[in-house]
Amino acid sequence: MGGINSNTDLGVGLPLARFLEIILNPPKTYTPYPILNNLEPGVVGCIEVAYLSMHTSKVLKIQTKTKATQQSLDLLCFNHTPYHLKIFTQKSYFVYGKLSTNPYTNALQMINPKIIDKPNTITMRFDKACKKLPAFLKQDQHKTYLDFCLATLTPQNLEKLVNLGVPLQVVQHINEIFHPSMDFALAYNAHKGFCPPHLQALKYIEALAYMCALSSKTFDFPAKFSQHANTQALAEFVSNLPFALTNDQQKAISAIQNDMQGFKATKRLVMGDVGCGKTMVILASVALCAPYKSLLMAPTSILAKQIYTEALKYLPKSIKPLLLLGGTTSKQKEAFNEADFIIGTTALLYAPLDTSKVALVISDEQHRFGTKQRHTLQTLATQAGNKPHYLQFSATPIPRTLAMMGAKFIATSFLKDKPYTKDIRTHIVDKPQFNALLTHIKAEIGADKQVAVIYPLVEESETMDYLSLKEGAPYWQKRFERVFVVSGKDKDKEDIMEGFAKEGQLLLATTLIEVGISLPKLSTIVIVGPERLGLATLHQLRGRVARLGGRGYCYLFTHQPTNRRLHDFSQTLDGFEIANLDLKYRHSGDLLQGTQQSGDAFNFLDLSQDTHIIEQVSTLFS
Template sequence: MPVTAESVPLPQRPAPSGRTASPAGKAMLKLGLVRDIDLALHLPLRYEDETRITPIARTREGDHVQVEGVVQRAQVELQPRRQLVVRLHDGSGELTLRFIHFYAAQQKILAPGARVRVRGEVRGGFFGREMVHPVFRPVEPGTPLATSLTPVYPASAQLPQAYLRKAVVSALGRAPLNELLPPQVLPASLPTLRQALDFLHHPPPDVSMATLEDHSHPAWQRLKFEELLAQQLSQLQAQRERAKLRAPALPAREGGLRQQLLGQLPFGLTNAQERVVAEIAADLALSQPMHRLLQGDVGSGKTVVAALAAAVAMDAGWQCALMAPTEILAEQHFRKLVQWLEPLGVGIAWLTGSRKGKARQQMVERVASGEAQLIVGTHAVIQQDVHFARLGLAIVDEQHRFGVAQRLELRKKLAHEALEPHLLMMSATPIPRTLAMTYYADLDVSTIDELPPGRSPIVTKVFADGRREEVIARIADEVANGRQAYWVLPLIEESETLDLRNATEAHAELQAALPGVKVGLLHGRMPAAEKAAVMAEFSAGHMGLLVATTVIEVGVDVPNASLMVIEHAERFGLSQLHQLRGRVGRGAVASVCVLLYTGPLSQTGKSRLRAMAETTDGFEIARRDLEIRGPGEFMGARQSGDALLRFADLLQDTALLERARRVAPKLLDSYPEAAQAHVARWLGSKAEFLKA
């Protein structure tokens, strides 16, 4: 029988270092329930109504109710399997209680003549109404009912609800829930924080359940506003702290390296590229660190903007580091930058995990001596033995795929001079407005909102896997016309849980189906040199079809490729599908992206594929992706592993967000101590993750 709340001792605080915590204590630590305020803010998932008794005769199938009655009969039945079957009467009717798993102690409590209070879902059984494994407890006639709804909390197997309820009640009594915010900051007609939390932990039985479930109740609004305000204050504090730091001033020189690079490029810049180049140059000229995000859709030309920013830094006598998440992407950047900058006398170093031994040591020495002005690579760029002579600008591509610690490490590379490098982050996953207002509020954002001329439109087709042969025939046609194609798969190996064909099998099948076509294979487990050789052959046009996993998601630029087939498209995220689609349509040839799916599709899968078919606009894709996944998953929770907004919903709470944005600067200026206490209450150590 479940332990009743009344019988649970008050929970102990986490054991001091060196002492073993109880299983429940460990479970609370795992859930982050360390401080009293953590427990006070640990809100129920749902509620159970123990404030009323429903006569058995009035219950209906599907109802989740509480009944009270006397056990008339209790026996263990062996057919169709061993189970405890109890008949309960309350004077209005009979209810069967059925237990497949039971203990002797439960049989003792459910003996004939016992009065019990039972809560569960009513089902239609062979012998009338029944409940399977209901919650129950013995009562005396006239035992008082609960006066508020019973909370059901997020918990775990090691943390019983009764224990957690007791812990929350205890913490609510101790937690410092005094009002920190001046009244003029708060939206009108909202309860105090203590009132809001007391209400949400123990709502009265007459409350509108709809307002609790959709979080529109004033108590919920108070919590959401407080959370959004804490987040805005934290970002504003980070921005102001950063403004006090010093960075090398890197003014653009008239007729310098940037002008030379522009003069020898085989194309002109778009108006959008010119605008963001000017925004970045203005930041670099200042002696406070640039903290700018350059966002632009797939193929909008971010690499050349990065090259022009690097040219400004190098022209001023400082080094620039460009870090990308994968070797393939880093190498694509490296090839372009070598092509553009080496003829202008720029020394370029290449650092990745696969470059080892003497070759790596030579590159590290060139970086330390200053001979290499531009350093391109993966996370190998920030390893401990890499010392820069004068790092003035750090560029991080696909920044959302790096962890906070990695970005901070890159910024520390200039600490010996008591300076910070300027930081330019790039992303081909545009940030929806609400995210820009919250998680990226401390960033300056530059947006390339037009594509270079001559890019062909991409038509997206969604096909069931049954049309596979038709798709293969289309590949044959494209290759016969001198063009190339990609075939992308989500996994390298068979998985017990995901019935996906692996890349090797797909490669063999497509080779057999396309005689005379050279079919290449690229996946993450291949040695770096082998990957590079395959990509070089495909880029040179010597290979008609490339079968690959998602290692080609970003950075691959082959203008002659006109067809992208994504197998098991339903397994991919929306932004990933959009990135993959962007590998075609990079030349003047009309291009097609085929999304092959295996049914049945989930609602999320249908939403993703519908969005891909309806738009090629990366900003619209990002907006829909945020709707489908929510901000934590969209951002990788800013790589901290924690959800950064627990209560507020960026899609529904825009008005609260905008108010928090307006009042945060006033609160920080006029009530700095209250602002600091508010951030500490809500974010604790998580505030640091918002600053990277």
């Protein structure tokens, strides 16, 4: 089944992706017109009647007799027009509506009935957006979307999904969605939506469509410098480290080495939890690539500088790192030509540099970059269709279900083992516990540790029940020395952060410090209004403390101390478990972008509940 992808030809005149897209836009409403056998008040349906007489006043009253049972039935039309006078005087016809009893005469009646030409049928209506589906726009055979849909999703065409391995039961349920029986339509309306078996079938197709889209994104390209892995430089790098690499780090490095020793340009995602040492895997990859050049793009110059410092400290002396942050001068171009490992921000994308010797391209915290930036980076060093190896690193774990789906098509390594044993205690506090929190902060600073307080906003807000960074700063500045205040708006934020790292006691900031910044002495972080942040962001912030191991503290200062989500977060330090919790509470966000963090892109699938369906679909691609 490994040949399934978006372009798989089912022999239905459409690639698989388009065919599945039509299935994933099912009817919005079903209006059944069943013929009624039992004429009881409250039932809705069609009745064949014979016209008897008409009485015209404010309310149009048509007296009829039901053909099947010969019962009298009054038809009442409010706001009638000459059109009603014409159509209701036919000799016989089918009327559709809800039966009721006249409270004054006890006569059987139907208020504002419709005349139906085709009883025992079902009318389906689709969302207007369906008319804009590419498959419909590209054809001219069918004028209405309904005609196009039914001509495409015939029972015979749907059965062809079975040839791909889709269970027959799933196909049968999908078939009923587009070719409904009367019982199905009545059940849909009673249930106010699809019943569980049909919903499960749509979930299956949605997972299949997603995985097809992923499979179509993977292409094999020849490596620019194939069968090259400098194992000698790697061994020198590893032997010079003052610590041992974790098992996960070793596995990731080994996988990258195998990639480089092949003929294909690898595209690997290295997913590391906070504090799992992904920088060491980056440096090992650079060593394997030498003497060819490696290029790394980081989201901020702070992070770029940090990686540059680590490269100077740990890489073999034969590998020369270069930090490139601004515009390119002739001197920098010359330095670029001599360097083996070039580290920069998005400025790298626009620098007129010779990338002919670049064999490895790396994006760090790659989900922070836009799709266009990632694509530009990947193609930066491509020559005549030969691509450099491309590694994407991220410290934001994704839910297990998404990892399961993505790992079938994107080479993925996971870093879960931590180089240092961390003992981070997470406490939920409110105003009554503030004095105890203050005592703790003073004790940590007294022990030559650093503390950070994270505010939700820079400026005052009328809608928020928390102080802003500006409002809160004076309180701390009166009570502590060497207080540094920084937000994303500050032009010199990097200098402020570096100043705090060297000599600060207390940092007051926004979520600026969420990703990547190393503050070895930071032992405590206080997050104000944590219920406003996603759990992944809270996890990143908490991960800033105890970077070199030991005891750390995270205080969630909230006016919602019983918040279930915060309590669940406080019980685990596992980033992958937190990603699943985030999914449970947020129900997703943007998929097929970056590292597929989460996704409301799914209309039917619930990634926190539907693991069994995803596992089923995954087997089609094994």
